[in-house]
Amino acid sequence: MANHGENLLEWLCDAHAMARQAEHALRAQAERIVHYPKLKTRIEQHLRETIEQQRLLKGCITRLEGTSSRLKDAVGQVIAFGQGAWGALRPDEVIKGAISSYAFENLQIATYTSLIAAAKTVGDTATVHVCERILRAEQAMATWTLQHLAELTEGFLLRDAAGLEAKG
Numbered sequence: 001m002a003n004h005g006e007n008l009l010e011w012l013c014d015a016h017a018m019a020r021q022a023e024h025a026l027r028a029q030a031e032r033i034v035h036y037p038k039l040k041t042r043i044e045q046h047l048r049e050t051i052e053q054q055r056l057l058k059g060c061i062t063r064l065e066g067t068s069s070r071l072k073d074a075v076g077q078v079i080a081f082g083q084g085a086w087g088a089l090r091p092d093e094v095i096k097g098a099i100s101s102y103a104f105e106n107l108q109i110a111t112y113t114s115l116i117a118a119a120k121t122v123g124d125t126a127t128v129h130v131c132e133r134i135l136r137a138e139q140a141m142a143t144w145t146l147q148h149l150a151e152l153t154e155g156f157l158l159r160d161a162a163g164l165e166a167k168g
Helices: 005-031 037-063 069-090 095-121 124-163
Strands: none
Touching: 005 037, 005 095, 005 124, 037 095, 069 095, 095 124
């Protein structure tokens, strides 16, 4: 049976792997978006935030004398690659990508909410502050995505109806 600190460390490693997965997914998405400049700009901003989050999480893991899991990071990269490859084949990739991104942001929100509670339980205020910072960024991205989803969908449908490339 793991103690609270071991659980926290394991969950931080999971969060790091999830951030690596997010980085690869965001990078692939940003590279293919052409016709939706607001979306591309926001994804590129969140990509920079995600890379910084990895650094912050790695710092927490190191401080707790752990190491991030190369296996988990690799699995996350494979999943992100598969998602990107599948999306690239879909004519409605931009819409499916936005919907998936919103769902993934909410998974991350739940993850960091749980990590904050775990870090508070073990008295790790440094990790609490890191996770609160990351949580705010994930909440902001989820809010932005939801606020722009209807506009993005309408833009896609208009481009598609006009016979213009609507995919990305």
